[in-house]
Amino acid sequence: MRMPHIRIAITLLCAVLLAVACSAVYVHRTLTNLSALTEAALNAGQTAPAVEALHDEWENAVPKLRMLLPNTLLSDINEAISRLEPGNCRSELMSIAADLRWLDRKQVLCPI
Amino acid sequence: MLICLLRLLVLYPIVIFGIRLMGKRQIGELQPGELVITILISNIATLPIEDQDLPLLSGIVPMLTLIAAEVLFSWLTLRHRGLRRLISGTPQVIVRGGKIDQKVMRTLRFSIDDLMTALRTNGIFDINEVQLAIVETNGTVSVLPHADHRTPTCADMKIRQPDTPPPEVLISDGCLCPEGMQAAGYSEKRLQKLLKSRNAAASEVFLLTADRSGSVTLIRREEMP
Numbered sequence: 001m002r003m004p005h006i007r008i009a010i011t012l013l014c015a016v017l018l019a020v021a022c023s024a025v026y027v028h029r030t031l032t033n034l035s036a037l038t039e040a041a042l043n044a045g046q047t048a049p050a051v052e053a054l055h056d057e058w059e060n061a062v063p064k065l066r067m068l069l070p071n072t073l074l075s076d077i078n079e080a081i082s083r084l085e086p087g088n089c090r091s092e093l094m095s096i097a098a099d100l101r102w103l104d105r106k107q108v109l110c111p112i
Numbered sequence: 113m114l115i116c117l118l119r120l121l122v123l124y125p126i127v128i129f130g131i132r133l134m135g136k137r138q139i140g141e142l143q144p145g146e147l148v149i150t151i152l153i154s155n156i157a158t159l160p161i162e163d164q165d166l167p168l169l170s171g172i173v174p175m176l177t178l179i180a181a182e183v184l185f186s187w188l189t190l191r192h193r194g195l196r197r198l199i200s201g202t203p204q205v206i207v208r209g210g211k212i213d214q215k216v217m218r219t220l221r222f223s224i225d226d227l228m229t230a231l232r233t234n235g236i237f238d239i240n241e242v243q244l245a246i247v248e249t250n251g252t253v254s255v256l257p258h259a260d261h262r263t264p265t266c267a268d269m270k271i272r273q274p275d276t277p278p279p280e281v282l283i284s285d286g287c288l289c290p291e292g293m294q295a296a297g298y299s300e301k302r303l304q305k306l307l308k309s310r311n312a313a314a315s316e317v318f319l320l321t322a323d324r325s326g327s328v329t330l331i332r333r334e335e336m337p
Contacts, residue, residue, distance in 0.1 A: 005133060005183050005187075006183065006184065006187050008133060008183075009133065009179070009180040009181075009183035009184050009187075010180070010184065012133075012176055012179065012180040013177065013180035013181065013184065015176075016173055016176045016177050016180065019173070020173060023169070066167065067167050067168070067169055068167055068169060069167065070165055070166055070167065070170070071164075071165040071166075071167070072165045
């Protein structure tokens with residue numbers, strides 16, 4: 001076994017571990033942020049600006065999340081967020097918040 | 113369909129890179145651990161191609177991790193004999209002094225048909241000709257025939273033969289091979305002189321080999337119809 005192979009393998013392993021750690025942190029932060037926005041929308045009485053803020057944040061985050069999470073998990077949340085109607089979406093928001101928390105626990109906090 | 117094609121184009125070079133990084137043994141005789149890694153990598157590579165709901169990274173990350181772990185693990189087994197024996201096992205003698213060790217064969221779940229096949233592959237058709245047969249850790253059987261049945265060598269016949277280096281490839285399909293030229297002691301000037309004496313240009317040569325004793329073989333390119 002030549003040493004360059006070992007160096008490449010160690011570099012590769014470190015890069016993979018770093019990438020996995022970064023992606024886990026990113027997913028956790030994004031999902032926590034989205035959960036906070038959902039809670040805020042709930043607490044603010046489902047006002048249009050609060051729902052709009054959640055929608056915008058989701059639109060920004062979803063392209064990156066698609067690279068890191070199974071798409072089936074995101075599709076359900078995506079559908080629920082796109083159907084939100086300001087002023088009359090308390091149960092939907094609660095469902096979205098629960099889904100986001102579940103996704104966070106499943107993918108980041110308790111991945112096994 | 114486009115996603116499937118693009119994912120395939122991304123994963124293909126990664127698998128090739130991995131197999132190259134894991135070394136020559138991965139494309140030859142496999143040890144048990146290497147076989148497991150190869151099967152795992154080929155299975156993981158197909159997952160994001162088949163299931164487009166899975167992110168591409170969920171295929172790439174475990175593949176790269178397995179490749180890196182395999183290289184590091186093979187390096188560790190190279191340094192620690194105990195670990196090597198634990199992972200790859202030890203060679204087992206199944207025929208010693210012409211006597212078949214049936215107990216070892218049962219342990220290895222090696223049938224008499226497997227043994228006879230392995231002997232025939234080694235050019236031996238009579239079990240009585242075998243002095244020693246060993247099942248190697250990669251599953252191949254090495255056979256040592258009795259002295260009476262071995263092919264006599266120059267040393268057996270007390271014939272002295274000088275070691276001659278094999279012919280080296282100097283030109284392959286019209287392209288010069290610097291490593292071969294160096295090994296055969298040919299400079300570019302000497303090669304041009306040789307080609308001139310054979311009335312050929314390098315681009316016209318399909319194969320040119322030479323050794324240090326001066327023996328040269330030149331095969332010209334055939335004209336394409």
